[in-house]
Amino acid sequence: MTSPAVTAGAGSPAPTALAADIGGTWVRLRVGGAQAPVEKLRSPSRLNHPDRSVEALREEMVELLCRAAPPGARTAISFGAAIDHLTGTVYGSAPLWGSEAAPYDLAAALRRRRPDVSWLLVNDVTAALVDFAATHARPGVRRIGYLTISSGIAMRVADLDRNLIPVDGWGLQGEIGHLPAMTSGSEPRIAGLPCACGARDHLASIASGPGIASVAERLGIAEAPAVVRWLPGALDAHHPAARRLLELCVEPVANMLRTLWCLDPHLDLLGLGGGVVEGLGSHYAEELRRQLGAATSYADRGRGQDWLDERLVFCGPGRLDALRGAERLGRWLPGIVA
Ligand SMILES: [Zn+2]
Known part of the structure; x- marks a missing residue:
């Protein structure tokens, strides 16, 4: 087992002094915990500054975070990019750094500049999962997941019994958006989509x-x-083409969840x-539940609505907060392990 290289002392009960949520458009910072005010700054990103070099943008990011960290602080940073949870190396982020593909050891750069601070970096989906677990897990829940479907798709699963968020040798887990889609092949026109x-x-x-x-x-x-x-209104109006579009785009998600529950019944x-x-709200929820309700084989007998009610939570806007999740990360340390 390898624990993150960027954590504070194992099991340290001290509260996080600086939490940050870094996205392509905004950086949100909070010093001093959940009751303190949130500072919102424009992100030093390729999205906001298409004219600046990747090197300059990274330097600004390091500068911004180092300026915000109080002396000797313990930090937890949620980062909108594929990130090695064990080392804090960022594998890439189009909104932040464009097409730059070379991994960047952000945690090392932060430690060099501010060795007095303990730096912990996680992906924003991990931070959202931690917030979801804190706000929704009921007694008896063994493993808990969070799936985000937006400009990209990713998922994280935590083991609540063992207080672990397992990652692989690259410090990753659940980057499912870049796996082959499981479709029925009933619509040949969507084959080969980039x-x-x-x-x-x-x-x-x-x-x-x-x-979509x-x-x-x-x-x-x-x-x-x-x-x-067009789509939300067309679904409200029961437009047949909109229904078909939703059906096709939900199908590989439903198939992924079938596979997941088949392999991990807990x-x-x-x-x-x-x-x-x-954005699609109840239309999306109802279509996913409809598809998961259908039996596909003896191994996948279809899920009843009560079964789905117990296991699926569709989170509306603002329900989860990666910044709050970052602040709650202390509970999981040193449980982010390969
Ligand atoms: Zn891909």
């Missing part, structure tokens, strides 16, 4: 926000930019959130 990572036929190619727009385009329903505005509670789930 993914943001450069590959084709990934889960995110079909089921993410941009994926690509599917709509292939079906000849709408031009990509118009779909986001995954007792799953939160779903992100822009797609929030």
Whole structure:
């Protein structure tokens, strides 16, 4: 077992002094815990500053965080990027640093500048899972997950019995958006759809926000930019093409969840959130529940509505907070392990 290299002393009960939630548009900072005010700053990102070099943007990020950390502070930072949870190395983030693909050891840069501070970096999905677990886990829940479906798709699962968030040798877990999509193949027009990572036929190619727009385009329903505005109202109006679009884009998510429950029957509670789930609201929830209710084989007999009620939580806008999750990370240390 390898524990994160960037944690404070194991089991330290001291509260996090600085928490941060870093996204492509905003950086949110809070010093002193949940009752303290949140400071919101424009992110030093490629999205906000397309003219600046990646090196300059990274330098600004390090500077911003080092300026915010009180002397000797313990920090917890939620980062909107694929990140090695064991070392704090960032594998890449298009909104922050564009197409720059070389891994960047952000934690090392922070430690060099501020060795007095203990730096803990996690991905924002991990932070959201920690917040979800703190706010929704009931007694008896053995494993708990959080699935986000927005511009990308990712999921994290925590083991509540052992207080662990397991990761692989790269410090990753649940980057499922870039796995091959499981579809029935009933719609040949959506074969070969590109993914943001450069590959084709990934889960995110079909089921993410941009994926839904690509599917709509292939079906000849709408031009990509118009779909986001059109779809919720079209679903309200029971538009058949909108129904078909939703069905196709939910299908690989439903199949992924079937596989997950088949392999891990103790995954007792799953939160779903992100822009797609929030934006399509009850339409998305009902379609996913409908598909999961259907039997596909003796090994997958279909889930009753009571069964689904107990296990699925559709999180509306503002229900989970990665900043709050970062502040709650102390409870999981040193439980983020490979
Ligand atoms: Zn991909």
